[in-house]
Amino acid sequence: xxxxxLIYVELDNxxxxxxxxxxxxxxxxxxxxxxxxxxxxxxxxxxxxELEKAGLYGATKVLHASDAKLEHxxxxxxxxxxxxxxxxxxxxxxxxxxxxxxDAMAARAAAKLKAGVVSGVTALPETDGGFKVTRAIFTGKAxxxxxxKSDIKVLVVRKNAIEVDENGxxxxxxxxxxxxxxxxxxxxxxxxxxxxxxxxxxxxxxAEIIVSGGRGMKGPEHWQPLLDLAKALGAATGCSKxxxxxxxxxxHEHIGQTGIKVAPNLYIACGISGAIQHxxxxxxxxxxxxxxxxxxxxxFKAADYGIVGxxxxxxxxLTEAAKSxx
Amino acid sequence: MKILVCITNVPDTTAKISFTDNDTKLNKNxxxxxxxxxxxxxxxxxxELKEQLGGSLTxxxxxxxxxxxxIRKALxxxxxxxxxxxxxxxxxxxVAAQIAHIARQNGYDLILMGRxxxxxNSGVVHGLVGEMLGIPSYSPVMKLDLDGGNATITRExxxxxxxxxxxxxxxxxxxxxxAEWKIPNMRGIMTARTKPLNVVEPVAVDDMTVPQTYxxxxxKGACKMIPASEAETLIRLLQTEAKVL
Numbered sequence: 001x002x003x004x005x006l007i008y009v010e011l012d013n014x015x016x017x018x019x020x021x022x023x024x025x026x027x028x029x030x031x032x033x034x035x036x037x038x039x040x041x042x043x044x045x046x047x048x049x050e051l052e053k054a055g056l057y058g059a060t061k062v063l064h065a066s067d068a069k070l071e072h073x074x075x076x077x078x079x080x081x082x083x084x085x086x087x088x089x090x091x092x093x094x095x096x097x098x099x100x101x102x103d104a105m106a107a108r109a110a111a112k113l114k115a116g117v118v119s120g121v122t123a124l125p126e127t128d129g130g131f132k133v134t135r136a137i138f139t140g141k142a143x144x145x146x147x148x149k150s151d152i153k154v155l156v157v158r159k160n161a162i163e164v165d166e167n168g169x170x171x172x173x174x175x176x177x178x179x180x181x182x183x184x185x186x187x188x189x190x191x192x193x194x195x196x197x198x199x200x201x202x203x204x205x206x207a208e209i210i211v212s213g214g215r216g217m218k219g220p221e222h223w224q225p226l227l228d229l230a231k232a233l234g235a236a237t238g239c240s241k242x243x244x245x246x247x248x249x250x251x252h253e254h255i256g257q258t259g260i261k262v263a264p265n266l267y268i269a270c271g272i273s274g275a276i277q278h279x280x281x282x283x284x285x286x287x288x289x290x291x292x293x294x295x296x297x298x299x300f301k302a303a304d305y306g307i308v309g310x311x312x313x314x315x316x317x318l319t320e321a322a323k324s325x326x
Numbered sequence: 327m328k329i330l331v332c333i334t335n336v337p338d339t340t341a342k343i344s345f346t347d348n349d350t351k352l353n354k355n356x357x358x359x360x361x362x363x364x365x366x367x368x369x370x371x372x373x374e375l376k377e378q379l380g381g382s383l384t385x386x387x388x389x390x391x392x393x394x395x396x397i398r399k400a401l402x403x404x405x406x407x408x409x410x411x412x413x414x415x416x417x418x419x420x421v422a423a424q425i426a427h428i429a430r431q432n433g434y435d436l437i438l439m440g441r442x443x444x445x446x447n448s449g450v451v452h453g454l455v456g457e458m459l460g461i462p463s464y465s466p467v468m469k470l471d472l473d474g475g476n477a478t479i480t481r482e483x484x485x486x487x488x489x490x491x492x493x494x495x496x497x498x499x500x501x502x503x504x505a506e507w508k509i510p511n512m513r514g515i516m517t518a519r520t521k522p523l524n525v526v527e528p529v530a531v532d533d534m535t536v537p538q539t540y541x542x543x544x545x546k547g548a549c550k551m552i553p554a555s556e557a558e559t560l561i562r563l564l565q566t567e568a569k570v571l
Binding site: 073075076079099100101103104105106107108110111112114115116117118119120132136137138139140141142143144145146147148149150156186187189190191192193194195196197198203204205209233251252257258261265266276277280283286287289290300301302303304305306307308309310313314317318320321322325 | 337339340343345363364417418419422441442444445446447448449450451452453454456457458460462463464465466468478481482483484485486487488489490491492493501502503532533534535536537538539540541542543546547549550551552553554557558559560561562563564565568570571
């Protein structure tokens, strides 16, 4: 059997999510080191043309299970399918992108395969003398290098673990093969009562640019200038914990240690002082801009660019400048 | 209703992290340890459910004796008894195998823990335990209600939420706002002293992953300050200098 690296990709409206395409590139680069091919697994409704794109990122083959029962996200059944794909392909390394679903599938697959699992991986593995990966720990305040000793290895990779743009690794198109995993009734004991999804909003974990507001925004009725800048930049919007605790913004916008951890290219913090718990949620960002009226705000220490002043005067200026970019 | 709540013992969220012994160990000097914040939510909801439905609540920690103040705190908050698996765990699989072993012995209707520990942030232990026990696991759970043998769960999904109805037993990774954190009262603190805290030895598990060294991120360069009167120049700098637009 040929050894392979298996990469699970998450789908969004039939296309592969950007963080998952990064995971494909990560898997392909890993396969170059360890030998073997990069095989992708996609579950649920997908457009074959979109799946072929995985080839651009280095995959040679895409297994696609389109069973209607897999259309709704189900980490239990998905993990079962992942294990069956790994067994079919003889995969010794399994890669997922970091998300609630990625962690859940990785965990269940690792337990089934008696495999070591490392989540939060930030760089390609070192394969000289043992298989070692670097991962973010203490919510990004530190890193650990961890050796995986089990035969089968399950890795959950963070956004930006590998540099890759929309041209991918310049590969060709991948062959899409139908895949029909055996589905177990025990994975479908839960019934879905309801799903609420804000479809129009950009996902925070996928966003390349995030504009985020804190208590300095002075109230939910003052959010418009921030939303205007986000719109001009094509950015997602986030907030600090006090803001979601006060119900100024919805809970799923809360960024920080106990909220969502983000890693965009650009993070713009408006009226956020920068408590250590908030910084823990944004320290994966490439570039941080802080706008605050208090020059002593701790966030400036973690920022690349800073403006001391009134957010309500500064935001419209930035929005105008951003509009003239296009 | 038999509930197990698993807690981690982690540095306080404001702790400054550093390492010793050639970057192979966390420097615990001057670091305040707490019950993992997500585990604290799980514990609070577990106590509420026990008070509402009756039954028992056991708190479980896999770790060393220095966690006992945090275990006693969990007892003071409302757990009936505690188990500490005496080990210095380095790996999620190891921790999950210990929890699964205890769960097989005692049989719980509900196993609650935080969505992730705030030291290793893996968020995989609930999934591992669920699979080891052959029962469903869900995370992150923001709301949990029980009705007979069924749980109604609201969990966060990418950009929204999902409500599920699932039969017990279940393993759940919890987060806010599942319950408000509880602060132990004086009576709780007094009774916690006499509640059983059983220390057991770990079951053997093959080494799956072994941490080798730790490091801190590279120090951040100086922040470039832009006068508020020239705020609009920021956009150009982001495009030409930082190259993020």
